[in-house]
Amino acid sequence: MGINKNILRGVLVLSYIVITAILILGIGSIYSYLNTGADRSNMLHTEIKKIEQYLPKIEWAPIHNEGRAMDSQTLATIETDYLDAWYVKHIAYKTNTTKGIDDYYTENARQSIFDIISKNKADSIYIDGTTLEHHLNLDFFSEDGQLAVLTDSNVIEYKRVYKNDLLVLETKEQSTYRIILLLEDGFWRIRHLIKQQSVPYVSSDKKVPKQVSNIRGINYYPQATPWDMYGDGFDETIINADFNIIKNAGLNTIRIFVPYDDFDKANINPKKLEKLNTVLDLAQTHQLKVMVTLFDFYGDYSVINWSLNQHHVLGIVSALQHHDALFAWDIKNEPNLDFDSRGKTLVTAWLKEMIATVKSVDTIHPVTIGWSNAASATLLTNQLDFVSFHYYDDLSDLDTTFKTLKTELPNTTIAITEFGMSSNKGLWHPLGNSEDNQAEYYKDAQKIFKANNISFMSWTLYDFTEIPKEVVGRLPWRKQTQEHFGFIDQNGETKPAFKYISKE
Secondary structure, eight states: OHHHHHHHHHHHHHHHHHHHHHHHHHHHHHHHHHTTOSOHHHHOTTOOOHHHHOOOEEEEOOOOOEESOOOHHHHHHHHHHHHHHHHHHHHHHHHTOOTTHHHHBOHHHHHHHHHHHHHHHHTTEEEEEEEEEEEEEEEEEOTTSOEEEEEEEEEEEEEEEEETTEEEEEEEEEEEEEEEEEEETTEEEEEEEEEEEEEEOOOOOOOOOOOOOOOEEEEOOOSSSTTOTTSTTOOHHHHHHHHHHHHHTTOOEEEEEEETTTTTTTSOOHHHHHHHHHHHHHHHHTTOEEEEEEEETOOOOOGGGHHHHHHHHHHHHHHHTTOTTEEEEEEEESGGGGHHHHOHHHHHHHHHHHHHHHHHHOSSSOEEEEESSGGGTTTTTTTOSSEEEEEOSOGGGHHHHHHHHHHHSTTSOEEEEEEOOOOOOSSSOTTSOOHHHHHHHHHHHHHHHHHHTOEEEESOSBOOSOOOHHHHOSOHHHHHHHHTOOSBOTTSOBOGGGGGSSOO
8 A cells, every 4th residue: 555655645746846947848848939939040931042943044234223222132132032922923833822912011011912822713724923133123222121013024924825624835035124112021022013015035046057066975973873873973083984995996975964953952062063064074084075964853844943943953054164175065865754743834834935045055065855755855955956866776677766756857966876686695584685685686786877977875874783772673684674774784895896986
């Protein structure tokens, strides 16, 4: 009985301590909250982080405003809040919800947005849109620092309007806005956003006059680090030796890939960019030209992310555009494979925008898209400087396929930027191709290339031992196939096909 009383007493004491601790923590949290004030991170329902979600191109005119002098910190805050306001409006129109609107628009301004959302919901309409460029001028800043007036000229807006989940309108406009912002609760809200002018955006579709011909190339990854070329295993000594092999084999061009996520998306990792530049430096040492393929392993074409994609492109292209080894830009590897899952119109619209972004910076180097087949190679030819497609079908059809495409595109340079055969005969492919079959394939391919004067880039220099699941999945027979496309085997020995890596 005495033991039970002691246990009961202990339980009561422990309960008292726990309850007291909870009360103290609760009072502390309330006190902390009350002393926080209007902390913006707690106020935003949408938890917006502009640097990660919305980065349209911004240009400010020189500051010569009326009223109070503007300091750089306040101007930066106005820019951030103004762009965040655009972002939450895009989300609101796409989802037909009002989250975040109160944080960026005054009561007067938000009502018009609410009315549009209400009408769109009733009509089963939503708008998927973004802006890609803003050209801002500060017209007025009040003496009390509470009001700012802006003009936003030549705003590039892209919109896709859906009704009952079907695309009914696609538009790209160039508009001018007049904006009044008020400082409330420590950040800037839009009071008026008035569209003064809007016209359809007309792309110049300017082509690079440079001739693209006599490409004898290969797609390249180091043997030890395929699909992870710029990671911790980056070794310029190995890459330099490989480029020496490629040059001595009679090739003049390499195709490399820039993975979007691996380069930290919109905010490009400077260390990765330095490694990419080193690859071009090494190529230049061996007099090899480089085709840079952007957006590897990327498949999200959402309109709201276009400004991030644009920011990524501007960073890569600006850094490399003057490099002597640079030959061409490939916007994306085999984007037509995403047509079924993402929608052909959305993917092609995204491709157009990325082509325009590259050309807005680099007006010298040609731009192409590495289509997975010849059937898609007639797309977007008005925007591209040359056409490239990949060919893994039967060689007996290649001559006809190429000539048919050339007839459809008589004034366009055409290159095959991937082709090849795996020497995958083994446990998982007992009826697969041997190394001798592979050599015969390349011998015949080179005859066709020579007869039709076709520029080519084979896949790939090495057999690999490790294939990431993201490339072909987990099935062993698919991995084995991908492991044996090389001209050099896993032990570093040249295969019979190496004799035909460049010419017959």
